[in-house]
Amino acid sequence: MKEKEMDEQRQELMAARMSIIRYAHGFMDSMSLKCVVELGIPDILRKNAKPITLQELAAALPLPAVDMGRLQSLMRFAVHHMGLFTFNGQDGTYGLTRFSECLLRDSETFMVPMILGTLTDWGMGAWHSLSSSIQGGPPAFERHHGMNNWDYLASHPDMNQLFNESQERNTKEIFREILSKCGSWLFEGIGSIVDVGGGNGAAAKEIVKEFPSIKCTVFDLPQVMSSNSEKTSEVEWVEGDIFNSVPRADAILLKYILHDWNDEKCMKILEQCKEAIPAGGGKVIIVEMVMDINKEMDMYPALLSDMFMMVSFGGKERTREEWEKLIHDAGYSKCKITPFSPLASLIEAYP
Ligand SMILES: C[S@@+](CC[C@H](N)C(=O)[O-])C[C@H]1O[C@@H](n2cnc3c(N)ncnc32)[C@H](O)[C@@H]1O
Incomplete structure (x- = not known):
């Protein structure tokens, strides 16, 4: 040579x-x-x-x-x-x-609660169980902590607070942009909406600010409802479990919910949502990443999130084909996907 x-x-x-x-x-x-x-x-x-x-x-x-x-x-x-x-x-x-x-304590971004929450045993411990989780069965988080993430958050109030705050700040930012760019057509003809797994209500509060005539309900687990000190009156607050039933409305919002779950659980959630909306004129609005659309934008956020969802929740990010199949298999007749940003696309599912 x-x-x-x-x-x-x-x-x-x-x-x-x-x-x-x-x-x-x-x-x-x-x-x-x-x-x-x-x-x-x-x-x-x-x-x-x-x-x-x-x-x-x-x-x-x-x-x-x-x-x-x-x-x-x-x-x-x-x-x-x-x-x-x-x-x-x-x-x-x-x-x-x-x-x-971006790292100032009073910055409006979700960076500080995300860093302080993720870089703890809650966010990092489970990664030691990544290799064993590849065989299937319980996700890495459950292997490491002996319980699923939602039960962990219910029994760790400080972490619960950080998690909800980080989601809230992230959603506020994304939702303001969604409403300003797509609000006019996305919420057209909708009189009532339930934000299922709506956390501290960031999306719902932004929706009623823009569309005061829409009746907005936030639906989430008891641990989220009880730790939220800002349950303002322009929004209705209902606690419950998606797998039991979902309050009825013209539309259901599912923002960053389905990526927390495997396909089987997602089917159940989508079926519950379908029962809660009118068969004619109702819709489910899903805000999630779409992996292959991200490819045209920036693949890194989706790849990162896919791994995080797998390890922490046993969930995953999905491609356009996977979304279409999931929604079709859950009994919906049509779905429309609108790419929005590397962090979120809008997926409308019609019964
Ligand atoms: C990733 S967070 C998304 C929060 C909010 N949609 C957002 O984007 O800011 C998932 C939410 O689902 C809620 N959740 C998880 N399991 C649930 C269940 N079985 N019933 C109702 N809500 C649930 C969690 O408490 C949490 O608020």
């Missing part, structure tokens, strides 16, 4: 090893991100009008003492590897970037 070819092979091997090292240590990115949020570093940097030194940062941390060497390593990693903060080598000061602005 010529020297040049050998050189190329060596470089390829080095690049492959470096990729593996990055994947194997990806947890360091996650945990450093969590540490930065837990210590409130973005909030400390924002409080000051201009970038601050490591000493000033240390003095503001909510810790009884600070090891300056460790703090410097954390900040170096966050600046140079993650791009979380700016660093000015001349005066040794750190500042916010667009990236860390």
